[in-house]
Amino acid sequence: MKHGDAPQDDSSTLEGQKKPLYVVNSDGVYTTELSSGWEAEEVVLDLAINQFQHQCQQARLRVEQGKTAPLEYHMYQRRMDITVLAQSTGFFKFQVKRHLQPAIFSKLSVKKLARYQQALGMTSVELQTLPLDEQQP
Amino acid sequence: MTAIEFDHQQTAHCESGAMSALLRHSGLNLSEPMVFGIAGALTFASIPLVKIGGMPMIAYRMPPGRVIKGLASRLGITMKFERFRDNDRGMQALDDHLDQGRPVGLQASVYWLPYFPKDMQFHFNAHNLVAYGRQQSDYLISDPTFEAPVRSNYQALQQARFVKGLLAPKGLIYYPTRIPAEIDLPKAIRRAIRSTTNMMLRTPLPFIGVRGIRSVAERIRAMGNHRQAQQDQNQLVIGHMIRMQEEIGTGGAGFRFIYASFLQEAAGLFDNPKLEGASRKFTDVGDEWRRFALFSAKMLKGRMAFDYAQLADQLTLIAEMEADSYKSLREAI
Numbered sequence: 001m002k003h004g005d006a007p008q009d010d011s012s013t014l015e016g017q018k019k020p021l022y023v024v025n026s027d028g029v030y031t032t033e034l035s036s037g038w039e040a041e042e043v044v045l046d047l048a049i050n051q052f053q054h055q056c057q058q059a060r061l062r063v064e065q066g067k068t069a070p071l072e073y074h075m076y077q078r079r080m081d082i083t084v085l086a087q088s089t090g091f092f093k094f095q096v097k098r099h100l101q102p103a104i105f106s107k108l109s110v111k112k113l114a115r116y117q118q119a120l121g122m123t124s125v126e127l128q129t130l131p132l133d134e135q136q137p
Numbered sequence: 138m139t140a141i142e143f144d145h146q147q148t149a150h151c152e153s154g155a156m157s158a159l160l161r162h163s164g165l166n167l168s169e170p171m172v173f174g175i176a177g178a179l180t181f182a183s184i185p186l187v188k189i190g191g192m193p194m195i196a197y198r199m200p201p202g203r204v205i206k207g208l209a210s211r212l213g214i215t216m217k218f219e220r221f222r223d224n225d226r227g228m229q230a231l232d233d234h235l236d237q238g239r240p241v242g243l244q245a246s247v248y249w250l251p252y253f254p255k256d257m258q259f260h261f262n263a264h265n266l267v268a269y270g271r272q273q274s275d276y277l278i279s280d281p282t283f284e285a286p287v288r289s290n291y292q293a294l295q296q297a298r299f300v301k302g303l304l305a306p307k308g309l310i311y312y313p314t315r316i317p318a319e320i321d322l323p324k325a326i327r328r329a330i331r332s333t334t335n336m337m338l339r340t341p342l343p344f345i346g347v348r349g350i351r352s353v354a355e356r357i358r359a360m361g362n363h364r365q366a367q368q369d370q371n372q373l374v375i376g377h378m379i380r381m382q383e384e385i386g387t388g389g390a391g392f393r394f395i396y397a398s399f400l401q402e403a404a405g406l407f408d409n410p411k412l413e414g415a416s417r418k419f420t421d422v423g424d425e426w427r428r429f430a431l432f433s434a435k436m437l438k439g440r441m442a443f444d445y446a447q448l449a450d451q452l453t454l455i456a457e458m459e460a461d462s463y464k465s466l467r468e469a470i
Contacts, residue, residue, distance in 0.1 A: 001389055001424060013256035018284060019386065020149050022170070022394035024420060030170070030398035032149070032388075034284075040434035041384045044376035045256060047437060051373065079248065081191050084260050087302030121249070121296055136255070 002026075003033055011037025013045055052079050052137040063130055069105030070130050071116060077137045078120050088119040141238050143269035145279040145286045149388030149395060152204040153178070154281025155242045155265040160214070162240055165316050169388075173198075174399030175322075176207035177329045179392055180336060181349045181459075185356065189303065190260065192377040195353075197391030201263030201304055205242070205311060211325040215315040220307040224299045227308030228291065231268060231276075234310065240269035240279070244306035249297035252280070252287040261385075263304040268294075282386050326403050327470050334463040347460045353378075354452035361445035372437055375448070379430045390423035397423060400466070411469035418462040425455045 003025040018034040025031050055076040062068040075085045086093045091112075099105050099112075106128075113124055120127065144161060148154030153173040160167055173179070178199045187194040199207070209216045221227030234241045246262045247253055270277035275288040289297070298308045337346040344352055360371045382391040388398075397419035404412035429451045435441040436448070 001394060001420070001427065006389075013254060015254035015256075017254060019282065020147055021389040022149065022398050023389075028417075030394075030401050030416075038383065040379065040430050043434040043438050044379040045384060047373060047376040048259075048380065049256060079259060083188070084190060084302060088260075088300055090301060119301065 003031060006033040006035040007038035007040075008035060009037045009039045009042065011039075011042050013037070013042060049137070052076055055081075056137050057134075060130060060134070066102055069100050069102045070128055071105055072100050073130055074120050074122065074127060077135055079137050080120075085116075085119065089115045091115070141235070141240055141269045143240050143267070143277075143279055143286075146281070147284050148281040148386075150198075150204075150386050150392070151265040151280070151282050152201065152263075153395075155267050156205050156208060158267050158279060158281060159240065159242055159311075159313060160316070163313050163316055165214075165320075168398075168402060170395050170399035171402055172208055173204060173392065173395050174333075174403070175211050175325050175329045176204040177211075177332045177336075178204045178207060179333050179396045180345070181347070181391075182345045183349050183353050184344050193374060195378050195381050197382055197387060197393075201244075201265075207329075209313075211329060212320050212322075213317045214313050216311055217314045219310040221299075222307075224295055224308070227298060227310075228295055230308075231310060232271065234312070235268060235271055239312060240267050242267055242309075242311040243298060244309035244311075245294070245297035246300040246306065247297075249293055249300065250280075251289055251293045252278075252283070260300075260302070261304075262300055262302060262306055323407060326406070330400075330403075330466060330470050334467045337463045338460065338467075347456050347463070350452055350456040350459060354449045354456060357445050357452065358449035359445075368443075371445075372443075375433050376437055379433050382426060383430055390426035393419055393423035393426055409469060411465070415462060415466040415469050418458070418465060422455060422458040422462055425451065425458060429455065 001023045003023045006021045006023055014037050018036050020032040021035050022030055023033045059073040059076050063070050063073050082093055082096050086096045117124055117127055148169040153169045157167055157169050157172045180199050181197060183195045185193040219230060243266055245264050247264045248258045248260050266278050266280040268276050268278055274290055276294050278287050278289055280287050298306055340346045363371060388395040397416045400412050400416035404416060432451060433448060436443045
């Protein structure tokens with residue numbers, strides 16, 4: 001890539017940050033140039049974030065229908081999935097899946113609940129309820 | 138309250154940047170590309186069965202930690218690594234270092250660092266940054282991927298340093314304890330280049346090196362024959378690949394431009410025009426990686442018809458160009 005060709009697409013996702021790219025100047029010498037974002041990156045980032053949003057919305061619906069525990073909503077809201085949540089709490093995946101059942105979740109011991117609180121960074125009240133407003137993951 | 142004079146410089150890649158900054162603070166000036174190149178950090182690996190965050194593992198650089206350890210071992214630098222079981226002791230140890238006037242490298246999760254833009258916060262636990270002081274309740278941080286120094290409060294930094302899971306940082310603190318007075322840079326560079334070319338050309342595994350690029354090309358070609366129900370997932374996989382290539386601080390083209398810059402710097406050091414030629418080849422191959430990202434994004438956005446064969450062809454071209462680049466690199470040293 002040549003100096004002057006670093007994309008300047010003002011990505012909103014960078015929140016005004018700029019990132020350096022390695023480019024070749026007119027003398028053929030490597031230097032860095034700041035980029036305000038590249039549309040191509042924005043496209044693939046949106047794809048990933050939309051996926052979390054979609055999962056979040058689906059989970060909220062299922063919580064409201066009593067089909068799953070609020071834990072599932074919070075898991076996606078924190079951009080996790082069952083694997084990541086299991087890894088960050090130290091539970092097995094089958095345990096996390098079990099805990100997602102409303103009847104089992106509501107009877108979780110304080111100790112187990114605390115592991116979810118720690119991993120998701122929220123209080124036990126927050127963990128056991130749905131937030132009123134939709135929160136962006 | 139402590140504040141150490143620390144020269145913050147923004148770099149493309151966090152681990153190379155943190156290492157470069159720590160060494161500079163100790164009096165050894167090495168550019169980011171030099172750190173990356175000598176560590177032998179360039180690679181290509183794609184292991185579909187290993188899933189990270191639900192996506193097949195794909196990497197353009199060696200696993201986290203390799204830059205620090207690879208560079209240290211090639212240059213004879215002694216690094217100290219401290220990990221902690223207990224969060225409070227890990228935070229206390231950090232405070233002690235800062236009180237003694239020693240900036241230290243930290244490993245942390247991107248997700249919990251408060252100064253990251255929201256859209257950039259993902260559960261990647263092997264981000265690197267340098268802590269260089271405290272002010273009131275804030276830690277002063279030189280995060281190599283940011284333009285200016287940043288801050289984090291105690292709570293957030295603790296959460297980020299002690300997340301559990303894949304590549305868990307366990308509160309990792311690192312810093313150089315001994316830097317040799319004389320460093321044989323040319324020897325280290327030659328060894329590093331040999332090790333990288335060996336890995337890229339001769340690894341007897343189909344998912345690493347140039348063979349890895351070819352196998353991804355074939356997997357993408359095969360996606361064209363998948364059922365319709367599979368297409369959403371396929372597109373997420375391609376999007377994931379582009380993110381690993383461009384978004385996560387690679388300096389562009391999955392570290393290929395950084396590597397070209399390293400080769401150019403080495404060419405100047407050796408006065409070796411062949412290395413300069415190899416550097417140009419890596420620039421060219423980097424441009425093709427960028428084109429691959431651009432095509433993919435256009436197809437994902439629906440501005441171009443989705444054509445898996447075209448993406449596969451582009452990757453095959455890249456694989457050929459990479460193979461040629463590593464071969465001329467071997468001849469150059």
